Amino acid sequence: MKEYDVVVVGAGPGGSSTAEYAARAGLSVLFIDSRKEIGWPVQCGEFMPKTDEIRHIFPDVETPEELFDVPDALVSRPTKIIRMISPSMREYDVGFSGYSTERRAFDKYLADKAGKAGAELMTDTKFMGREGRNTVITTKGKFRADIIVGADGPFSSVRKTVGANPPSLLYPAMSTTMDGEFGDVVEMYFGNVAPAGYAWIIPKEGGANVGLGADPNLTDKKVGFYARDFMAQIGKKFNTKPRQIVAGGWVPMSGPLGKTVYDNVLLVGDAAGHVMATNGGGICIAMICGRIAGRAIGEHLNNHRSLDDYEAQWRNAVGKDLETARRMMKYASFAFSSNWLLSILFRTAGTSGLSKVIKCKSIFSLKDWT
Ligand SMILES: Cc1cc2nc3c(=O)[nH]c(=O)nc-3n(C[C@H](O)[C@H](O)[C@H](O)COP(=O)(O)OP(=O)(O)OC[C@H]3O[C@@H](n4cnc5c(N)ncnc54)[C@H](O)[C@@H]3O)c2cc1C
Incomplete structure (x- = not known):
């Protein structure tokens, strides 16, 4: 059986970013995807915030330019x-x-970056389950891994193997x-x-x-x-x-899961509920959390740091803002039952309030009342 330090399931933005940074840490990485072609078919609005906007939405994310200054060819x-x-x-x-x-090209670009960093990609390969703690069963055979990453979307099969609940x-x-x-x-x-x-x-x-x-x-x-x-x-x-x-x-809209590290299994991106509840955007967060995951796995296997660092670090980087978005959506949900109420809510919030909501900021900040 072929052995790897890390097997990442899913080669979307979350999986490819995890694979890239784990490979950059010098680890042997296999990342698999059930799709024959990465990024296809497109199931996405294909909208991305620019790097400066990401800096504003997630001020605690370090060096966003490293992730988000993409080649011009990816900007449609x-x-x-x-x-x-x-x-x-x-x-x-x-x-x-x-x-x-173009999501088809965007996802390929991220997978290529992971490949250039040394990660091995296997497409048309479906994760079927785990045997014991370290064996990954796929349609192309079994692989041994110290760490397994579930970046396999909202219905994550990896998540099922650790008994975690899906996004609500x-x-x-x-x-x-x-x-x-x-x-x-x-x-x-x-x-x-x-x-x-x-x-x-x-x-x-x-x-x-x-x-x-x-x-x-x-x-x-x-x-x-x-x-x-x-x-x-x-x-x-x-x-x-x-x-x-x-x-x-399907878009997870209930905010991140309460727990994303289970022994040697990490959950990243949609599999972990890493989506902005006020707009449904998840590409950039999957990439941010993927980078954190890849680095944390590197620190764990190379320097014996705890894998729980992943959970603490992504929460520090984006947790507060994702929670604000979740709360804002919860408060607004009453208005979605009626066109009239929703129109009133829009009028009350106005452009500046709507701008805050869409950027994961609270409209109830103390500053607004003083
Ligand atoms: C219609 C729609 C529109 C959207 N529009 C936007 C938008 O405009 N901007 C934005 O930021 N976000 C948008 N999103 C959300 C965004 O697409 C996700 O948040 C983002 O793709 C999450 O990345 P990920 O890597 O976690 O998961 P994914 O991109 O879903 O990647 C998961 C990968 O895992 C693979 N996989 C699944 N199961 C298995 C298995 N058992 N074995 C092997 N591989 C498996 C899948 O084939 C897939 O390639 C939209 C979502 C939808 C549904």
């Missing part, structure tokens, strides 16, 4: 504004520096790419168009990512119905149609 369309549109169609323009990317709230979401010219403003529509969630148009070069996430109590079929309805409306308005298959996925 830079954007400076997110337009939040209330159920009464009132527009709130929030300043937010970001860009759309998962939003179904669907997206596609449509051809056309959609300018350079990201649009988020709230209300009946996407019950208890939002629909988006994220401009890309020569098109836009169009999709929505909605009430988790809706069936898959119903979410598909809302998504197709929204896409049809956009198609009519811009005289276009989806260029790519409509693909769906």
